[in-house]
Amino acid sequence: MYDKTDLRSTLAGSPAGAAPVDRLYDAEYGLFYRDPPVEDDDRGRSWYVRGQNFVIAYSEALPGATFERTGQSDEYMVLLPDEDTPATASAGDQNERSGGYALFVMPPGDSRITLEKGGRIVRIFSALSPDLVAKCPNADAYADRHANIPPFQPWPEPAGGYRVRLYSLDVPVEPGRFGRIWRCTTVMVNIPNRQQGPRDLTKVSPHHHDDFEQCSLALEGEWRHHMRWPWAVDMNKWHDDVHVAVDSPSVTVIPAQVIHTSTWHSDANQLVDIFAPPRLDFSLKPGWVLNEADYPMLAQ
Structure with missing residues (x-):
């Protein structure tokens, strides 16, 4: 449910035959400002x-x-969210340098x-790297694959083959385009412009x-993630609504099939949404x- 001014209201509807609610999962959190x-x-x-x-x-x-x-x-992504953070990325005989915000x-x-x-x-990695998965304090939450998320399928190889690719985040707002979105074979990021005021x-x-999680990475400001779990036929599996307040930096992983929205409450606020694999819609x-x-x- 989007306000009519929200560009996501123009997205195609969910595909028919989405997995029914048979098991509900909790949200996951990485509270980096605290932990x-x-x-x-x-x-x-x-x-x-x-x-x-993803990891x-x-x-x-x-x-x-x-x-x-x-x-x-x-493939994996590397986000430099701030200006004046010069970095050099290297693979094979290729070196790409950025001043930051890239x-x-x-x-x-x-x-x-x-x-x-x-x-x-x-x-930002896929979860196909066991050494990185093992570093996650919440690894046990995914000891068994979540039933309402299909097995991971990477997208086709990039045009011209694999190499280091560099994209500036300095992209002007364009009417009719939602956020600033990039994808690779494994993940997609949406980096909206910084929000000023609540x-x-x-x-x-x-x-x-229906069938993928949303990872919300808070980089600046105070956020509240509002989540409502659908009712299953077994009332013992029902969840109470959640309205969790998090500071930055933090990650909130919103489960598939959970109704959600986020609000921001500071003078300056920055959130990045991450999906794996990339979103088709x-x-x-x-x-x-x-x-x-x-x-x-991805082939249709």
Whole structure:
């Protein structure tokens, strides 16, 4: 249910035959502002949290920190959410440098990214890396695959093959386009522009996703995530509504089939939504995915 001014009201409806509600799952949280880091070493401090199909690694890096992957099985994204965080991403004989406020897509295999001055870095992986899954304090929540989420299926290989790809976040607002959306073979990110002032509570956007989770990464401001679980035929499985207040930085993983909306309550607020694999409905909207020329659509 969207306000008529919300561009998501133009999305195609859910496909017929979505999995019925037979088991309900709790939301998952990574409260990085409160919880101790999983890693605290010469690179800085890092926190991890997972969903069914993804792993988020949020780090506050020290100057000169290098984050490496060896034998990575698939693509991953690296988000530099702040300006003045110079970084170099490398794979094979390719080196790409950014001054910050950027998104890298990193290829399978060996790769690394170095932050000259340190700063915030968010790495976004599929859940096909067991070593990263093992770092997540909530790994046990997905010991069994959630029944209402289909098995993970990556999207087709990028045009021109795998390589380091660099995208600036400095993208102007364009009428008719929702947010700032990029995808690769494994994940999709939507990075709306920073919200100034609290949300208008007369124009919220309660909705649900039949068969995928929504990962909401709060980078700035105070947020409240409002969630309502559908009723199952067995009342013993019903959930109370949840209205959880979280600060930044944090991750909230909203389960499939749960009605949800978020409100923001600070002077400046920044949220990033993450999906794995990429969302088809967003991808079907012409012009919404900013790098759609680099990544072919999933076959229909």
